[in-house]
Each structure stands twice: as structure tokens, then as C-alpha cells.
Amino acid sequence: MLDRAITLPEIEFWLRTTSDAMLWELFEAADATRRAAAGHAVYLHGLVEISNYCVRQCHYCGLRAPNLNLPRYRMDGEQILAAARTARRLRYASVVLQAGEDYGIERDWLAHVVRLIRQRVRVGVTLSLGERPERDLVAWRRAGADTYVLKFETSDRELYDRIHPKLAGANTERMAMLSLLREIGFRVGSGVMVGIPGQTFASLARDIALFRDLQLDFIGVSPFIPAPGTPLAAGADEAPNGAQVPADELTTHKALALARLVRPEALIPASTALAAVNPRRGRFLALTRGANLMLPNLTPPDLRPLYAPYPGRPCTPETPNECRLRLSKQIRQMGRVVGRRAPDRRGHQSAASTAPTD
Numbered sequence: 001m002l003d004r005a006i007t008l009p010e011i012e013f014w015l016r017t018t019s020d021a022m023l024w025e026l027f028e029a030a031d032a033t034r035r036a037a038a039g040h041a042v043y044l045h046g047l048v049e050i051s052n053y054c055v056r057q058c059h060y061c062g063l064r065a066p067n068l069n070l071p072r073y074r075m076d077g078e079q080i081l082a083a084a085r086t087a088r089r090l091r092y093a094s095v096v097l098q099a100g101e102d103y104g105i106e107r108d109w110l111a112h113v114v115r116l117i118r119q120r121v122r123v124g125v126t127l128s129l130g131e132r133p134e135r136d137l138v139a140w141r142r143a144g145a146d147t148y149v150l151k152f153e154t155s156d157r158e159l160y161d162r163i164h165p166k167l168a169g170a171n172t173e174r175m176a177m178l179s180l181l182r183e184i185g186f187r188v189g190s191g192v193m194v195g196i197p198g199q200t201f202a203s204l205a206r207d208i209a210l211f212r213d214l215q216l217d218f219i220g221v222s223p224f225i226p227a228p229g230t231p232l233a234a235g236a237d238e239a240p241n242g243a244q245v246p247a248d249e250l251t252t253h254k255a256l257a258l259a260r261l262v263r264p265e266a267l268i269p270a271s272t273a274l275a276a277v278n279p280r281r282g283r284f285l286a287l288t289r290g291a292n293l294m295l296p297n298l299t300p301p302d303l304r305p306l307y308a309p310y311p312g313r314p315c316t317p318e319t320p321n322e323c324r325l326r327l328s329k330q331i332r333q334m335g336r337v338v339g340r341r342a343p344d345r346r347g348h349q350s351a352a353s354t355a356p357t358d
């Protein structure tokens with residue numbers, strides 16, 4: 001059943017299954033698919049949370065604009081370059097510059113920073129900065145950013161609109177933006193939350209089939225975790241008659257494994273949110289169920305507690321060097337290797353960079 005293109009009803013079937021034997025089959029298939037299409041490498045991309053400002057009001061997120069209790073920050077160019085140099089020194093394949101939707105991040109300023117990272121530090125650049133105008137995206141692609149991640153969260157339009165209030169004056173549509181990102185020349189990343197109140201198994205199955213239709217290069221799958229004090233923290237109506245997707249680790253792993261089956265070559269992170277639901281093993285279990293990317297945090301330690309879209313994010317006192325050593329050891333213990341560079345669209349590293357870093 002899992003050795004050919006999986007159909008939409010089958011995706012829903014696997015999302016609903018609770019049989020241990022069936023789940024073992026699903027996770028084995030995802031791991032074998034990852035091995036065959038994307039190899040043994042676990043890629044490490046340094047995460048740099050460059051700003052916690054956001055103009056949006058997503059009903060579950062701790063960074064939402066109405067959260068006036070949160071001290072806001074925006075890193076300067078030198079801080080970002082220093083983080084990129086650390087990524088290079090630790091031989092991470094890329095840096096991921098992430099922020100809320102912050103128009104204080106100006107087009108030309110960020111293009112300059114990206115150009116410096118590419119030309120002087122020589123490390124890949126992924127951006128995850130929300131919905132931005134086409135001219136900003138074009139400038140950043142021209143400056144050398146190679147991947148842009150914009151999660152669509154759910155393809156159920158009514159559900160999406162219920163928890164993502166529109167921004168006055170903005171007329172953006174995430175699916176159209178994903179096509180635009182591809183046209184501009186980015187590798188395109190997107191993804192979903194698992195267990196949004198009102199999300200049905202059928203709806204999540206459609207999301208996963210969309211990963212294939214959109215030919216995503218990077219797929220983020222995270223459990224839904226509302227931040228305290230947000231409208232959804234107090235709960236919301238769930239889908240009736242057993243159709244509600246649980247926001248738990250197992251269901252997230254099922255969705256992640258299915259993402260691997262529909263996009264064998266993609267980069268799929270073992271997300272930080274999985275560590276929030278299972279601090280000890282969440283991310284490493286994900287690496288055995290289809291994931292092949294980790295995002296060690298290179299944000300300056302004093303700023304990390306302020307980047308809190310959801311509670312329970314791991315915040316260890318480790319230095320970047322200690323974190324790198326620990327991850328390398330854990331990855332080796334799994335019989336995997338640390339990948340040197342982001343793979344190409346077929347899941348392979350370039351010929352000049354096939355050697356593992358350790």
C-alpha cells in the first residue's frame with residue numbers, strides 16, 4: 001500500500017489509524033523513503049530569530065501585535081552577521097532568518113545583510129518573514145537568499161480565516177504567494193499546524209496532498225500549541241463526530257511521515273515545537289519517521305526568551321559549540337551523518353559537498 005503514490009483517502013486513513021502495527025508500517029515506510037530519496041544526512045540550519053515584532057493578530061500566537069506585554073526586539077546587521085559567522089564556523093548548511101511580519105525589516109537593508117552573508121560569510125540563506133510584497137521578495141532573492149518558507153497552516157479557507165484576522169489594506173493569498181515565490185526562483189517551503197480546533201482529518205489529508213501538488217522543497221509540520229493569553233488559549237469549538245485532529249505528538253508524527261511519502265526529497269525539519277510536547281525525544285523520534293533537518297538556535301541568548309510564539313520552547317544554557325557537539329553525537333548514535341549543504345531539488349548534495357562534516 002505504501003510503495004506507490006498514496007491517494008487522498010489513504011492519507012486520511014493513515015491519519016486516523018491507531019493500530020500500533022499499522023503505525024509501525026507507516027513510520028518504517030517514511031524512514032525507508034527518506035533513506036532512498038534523501039540519504040542518511042541530517043542537515044543542520046542555524047535558526048536566527050531576527051525580530052519578534054509582528055503586525056498580525058493570529059489567534060494562537062504569542063508574537064501577535066495586540067500582545068502589549070511582550071518586550072519587542074529587532075536584531076541589527078552586525079548581530080545577524082555574527083550569527084551567520086557562527087553558523088559557518090560550526091559548518092551548518094544554512095541560516096534561517098525568521099521573524100514575525102515586521103515591516104521594520106526594510107527591503108534594501110535586509111537585501112544588503114543577505115548579500116554580505118552570501119559574499120563574505122558564504123553560507124546559505126533561508127527566509128521566513130511572513131507575507132511580503134513581491135518587490136521585497138525579488139530583492140532578497142537577487143541578494144542571494146535561496147529558500148523562502150511561508151506556512152499555509154491549513155488549506156481550509158474558512159478555518160484559516162477564523163484564526164487569522166485579515167490585515168487592513170493587505171490583499172495577499174498564501175497559495176498565490178507560494179506560486180509567486182517559485183516564479184521568483186526561491187526553493188519553496190510551507191507547512192501546517194496539526195490539531196487546530198475545527199481541523200478535520202479530511203482537511204489535514206488535503207493539506208498533505210497539497211504538499212505534493214505544490215512540489216514543496218521544505219515542509220514544516222508542527223503540533224498546534226496556543227500561547228497563553230491568546231484568544232485560542234481558552235479553547236475553541238472542535239470538529240464534531242470524532243473528526244477533530246488531535247494536537248498531539250503522535251498525530252504530528254503521522255502527518256510528518258505522510259509528508260515524507262508525498263515529497264520524498266524534501267527537507268523536513270524535526271520542529272522545535274515537537275520538543276515542546278516531548279522535550280527529551282520528540283525531535284529525535286521525528287528523525288526516524290521522515291524528518292531530515294534540525295534547526296539549532298543561534299539567536300543571541302538574551303533575546304531567545306522574547307521569541308515565544310508558543311510556550312514550552314526549549315531554552316537550554318548550552319553555547320552554540322556545545323549544542324553542535326551534542327547534536328553531532330546524537331545524530332551519529334542514530335547511525336546518521338550531519339549533512340554539509342542543503343540538498344538540491346532531487347534530495348542530493350552537490351558533487352563538491354557530498355562528504356559528511358563529521
Ligand code: SF4
Nearest residue numbers: 054056058061064100
Ligand atoms: S503566526 Fe506569524 S504572522 Fe501570525 S502573529 Fe505569529 S508571528 Fe505574526
